[in-house]
Amino acid sequence: MKMTQVQKPSSQEKNSYLLIEDFLLWAQRQEKVVPTQLQTILKKHNWLKDTRALKCLFSNQMLNYLGLNEDQIELLSEILYEFSPVEVKSIADIDKEASLFFSTNSKKVDGILHGGVETGHLYEFAGPPASGKTQICYATLLSCYGQTNGDSPGNSVLWIDTEHSLLPNKISGDIKKQKQNQEHIFNWIRVHTLHEFIQALLEMLRICQSKNNLRLIIIDSLIAPFNNYYQNDYPARSQALREILAFLKNVSRIFSCAIIITNQVRGPITEAEKQSQQKYFPLGGVAFAHTTENRFLLEPLEGRRRQIKVLDSSYLPSDATDFYLTKEGIVDEESCGSAGKPAKVTVFKSKKALD
Numbered sequence: 001m002k003m004t005q006v007q008k009p010s011s012q013e014k015n016s017y018l019l020i021e022d023f024l025l026w027a028q029r030q031e032k033v034v035p036t037q038l039q040t041i042l043k044k045h046n047w048l049k050d051t052r053a054l055k056c057l058f059s060n061q062m063l064n065y066l067g068l069n070e071d072q073i074e075l076l077s078e079i080l081y082e083f084s085p086v087e088v089k090s091i092a093d094i095d096k097e098a099s100l101f102f103s104t105n106s107k108k109v110d111g112i113l114h115g116g117v118e119t120g121h122l123y124e125f126a127g128p129p130a131s132g133k134t135q136i137c138y139a140t141l142l143s144c145y146g147q148t149n150g151d152s153p154g155n156s157v158l159w160i161d162t163e164h165s166l167l168p169n170k171i172s173g174d175i176k177k178q179k180q181n182q183e184h185i186f187n188w189i190r191v192h193t194l195h196e197f198i199q200a201l202l203e204m205l206r207i208c209q210s211k212n213n214l215r216l217i218i219i220d221s222l223i224a225p226f227n228n229y230y231q232n233d234y235p236a237r238s239q240a241l242r243e244i245l246a247f248l249k250n251v252s253r254i255f256s257c258a259i260i261i262t263n264q265v266r267g268p269i270t271e272a273e274k275q276s277q278q279k280y281f282p283l284g285g286v287a288f289a290h291t292t293e294n295r296f297l298l299e300p301l302e303g304r305r306r307q308i309k310v311l312d313s314s315y316l317p318s319d320a321t322d323f324y325l326t327k328e329g330i331v332d333e334e335s336c337g338s339a340g341k342p343a344k345v346t347v348f349k350s351k352k353a354l355d
Contacts, residue, residue, distance in 0.1 A: 019050050038072045049209045056205060056250040062243060065198055100155075100215055102258060105139040106330045108321040109308055112296070116143070119215055119258045122249045124222075125308075126263035126282035127298030132306045132325050133262040134165045136298075137218045139330050140260060144216040145185060155215040158187040158207055160200050162224040166190075185213075194229040201247070208255040215257050219248075222261040223283050234285070241287035249293060263288065265297075282311070304334055 020042055027034050042048060054076070057063050063073050101116035110116045117123055117140050125133045137159075144155045159166055166188065187207060189200045208214055223241070230237035252259045265280040273281060280299060282288055288295070295311040301322065309320035324334045 020048050020054075034075070035072060038068065038076065041067050041072075052254050053205050053209055056247060056254055062201075062247050065202070100144075100258070102140045102143040102216060104136050104330055105143065106323045106332050108332050109136070109323055109330065112308055112310060112316070112319050112321055113294075114316060116140075117216075117258045117260060119256050120253050122245070122252050122259045122261070122293040124261050124263055124282070124288065124292040124295045125298060126265050126280070126295070126311075128265055128280060128300065130325075131298035131300050132308075132323070132330060133298055134220055135325060135330050137220055137260055137262065140258075141216065141218065144258075154185050154213065156185045156187065156207075156211050156213045157216045157218070158189070158204055158214060160197070160204065160217070160219045161188065161190045162197060162219070163221055164190065165220055191225065194225040197225040201244070205251065208251060208257070214255065217248075217251070217257055217259045219259070219261045221263055223263055227283070238285055238287040241284055242291055245287065245291035249291070261292075 024034060024039060024042065048054065057066075063076070068076070100119045101110075101113075102118075103110050103116045104113070113123075125136055127133050141157050141159070144157055189203065191197045191200050204217060222244070226237050226241060230240070248259050248261070251257070263282045263284060265282055267279070268274045268276065268281065278297075280297060282295065282297065289312065292312070294313045294316060297309045297311050299307045299309070301307055304324045304326060305322055306325055307320055307322050310316050310318050324331050326334065
């Protein structure tokens with residue numbers, strides 16, 4: 001049988017990626033034995049369009065959810081490594097890649113975030129009920145819609161709702177006010193169980209491949225389906241959370257989108273926690289502490305005033321600021337009359353632009 005020559009895209013090509021069809025063809029040309037069962041599974045999950053999706057899945061054991069055993073995963077990992085090597089970028093290449101920063105509608109909160117929620121990063125907002133978690137997500141969603149590029153349909157958003165906190169009718173009305181096409185820019189998935197949540201993540205990966213304009217993913221909240229499923233099996237829950245968080249971090253970087261997850265909190269338990277001045281601690285234990293890229297704690301103060309604090313970040317300094325929750329949304333001052341208006345999306349070529 002005549003084999004078609006598969007050319008690897010050069011590192012100079014922008015947004016280049018490798019199709020699964022070519023991926024299997026290359027494996028055959030290199031005399032790599034790809035088991036029939038593995039080929040069948042990859043063809044069954046036809047939403048796996050290219051190797052970007054496989055790179056995301058290989059951050060953990062999520063390929064098990066596709067029905068692959070350890071031997072098949074090891075073989076696929078070997079082929080993927082040879083077929084799609086690590087891309088080396090220069091400082092000049094990195095500086096040319098523009099990031100989008102989505103505003104929370106609060107200059108104070110945006111200041112804590114160093115410009116807003118940035119594409120390519122994973123954010124966790126933890127706090128008790130009515131602390132402002134969902135409101136920050138909603139404000140960021142509206143900000144994401146604020147940018148259009150020529151004749152493109154604008155930025156697309158995916159919201160995975162595990163706590164039934166989203167009001168679709170409200171979002172629909174706000175989108176119509178911006179004269180945006182809802183069919184192209186808003187995707188909403190409501191889940192009730194952990195199984196449905198995993199399926200939602202795989203659907204998220206399919207949307208990432210099919211929509212080049214998907215720039216914001218919101219999961220409100222991440223830990224809810226795990227608590228219901230694992231209950232008191234904390235080691236198993238921690239392992240599953242680590243895998244999912246590593247997967248989400250890869251998705252944000254490979255597909256250049258911002259991912260926001262919300263988290264619940266608990267009171268102090270250990271003696272060290274009781275002696276500290278911190279009233280709330282995010283759920284998830286070390287799984288969240290060591291895997292989430294940017295962690296923020298929201299705390300209700302008196303009246304409508306709230307506080308946001310940087311708990312942990314790889315590049316953001318420790319800081320805190322106050323904001324207010326009103327019926328219009330998040331504002332810097334309680335008497336602010338411009339609340340609810342989505343802030344304009346800002347494009348920076350690098351973090352230097354924020355200095």
